Amino acid sequence: MEALKQRILKEGQNLGGGILKVDSFLNHQVDPALMLAAGGALAAHFGAMGVTKVLTAEISGIAPALTTALALGVPVVYGRKTKPITMPDKIFVQTAPSHTKGKEVALMVSPEFLGSDDRVLIIDDFLATGHTIMALVRLAQQAGAEVLGVGAVIEKSFEGGRAALEAEGLRVRSLAVIKEMTDDEIIFAEGVSP
Numbered sequence: 001m002e003a004l005k006q007r008i009l010k011e012g013q014n015l016g017g018g019i020l021k022v023d024s025f026l027n028h029q030v031d032p033a034l035m036l037a038a039g040g041a042l043a044a045h046f047g048a049m050g051v052t053k054v055l056t057a058e059i060s061g062i063a064p065a066l067t068t069a070l071a072l073g074v075p076v077v078y079g080r081k082t083k084p085i086t087m088p089d090k091i092f093v094q095t096a097p098s099h100t101k102g103k104e105v106a107l108m109v110s111p112e113f114l115g116s117d118d119r120v121l122i123i124d125d126f127l128a129t130g131h132t133i134m135a136l137v138r139l140a141q142q143a144g145a146e147v148l149g150v151g152a153v154i155e156k157s158f159e160g161g162r163a164a165l166e167a168e169g170l171r172v173r174s175l176a177v178i179k180e181m182t183d184d185e186i187i188f189a190e191g192v193s194p
């Protein structure tokens with residue numbers, strides 16, 4: 001997605017330690033038109049697989065997951081990070097280290113909304129180490145659902161997440177793949193998931 005790459009180059013900030021700040025269009029303020037395009041591109045890639053649910057983590061994964069689900073005509077389920085009183089006692093829970101929060105984060109899903117009949121597509125804002133996405137995979141598996149693939153808006157390939165997910169037999173698609181971030185430059189990989 002060329003428009004996404006241009007936004008990353010124009011507005012993305014390398015904060016060091018592998019952190020890319022894209023708050024102006026993805027993680028704090030969301031550009032709806034860009035997210036509609038991203039969701040459409042991810043849905044086009046995975047659409048023929050019979051997806052019944054899109055699964056993501058709150059909060060930054062919700063925008064691209066919602067637009068992907070909209071294009072596919074299926075619901076979105078998101079792993080909550082805090083348990084509301086409306087959630088039943090028995091839930092699916094997995095943990096993952098958060099790159100931006102610097103601690104372990106729990107992700108919870110109610111069995112009301114994810115089950116063994118579901119064919120799940122996992123969508124997230126970033127694919128970095130793959131820890132959060134693997135926690136989502138484990139949540140889906142805990143529910144007995146089938147995971148069909150993983151889509152990410154931005155991938156930082158230098159953090160190894162794709163290799164970890166593909167080693168689990170997962171199909172991975174990223175819309176912008178960054179192979180290197182230096183103090184002055186963001187360098188995209190060529191020939192890996194458009």
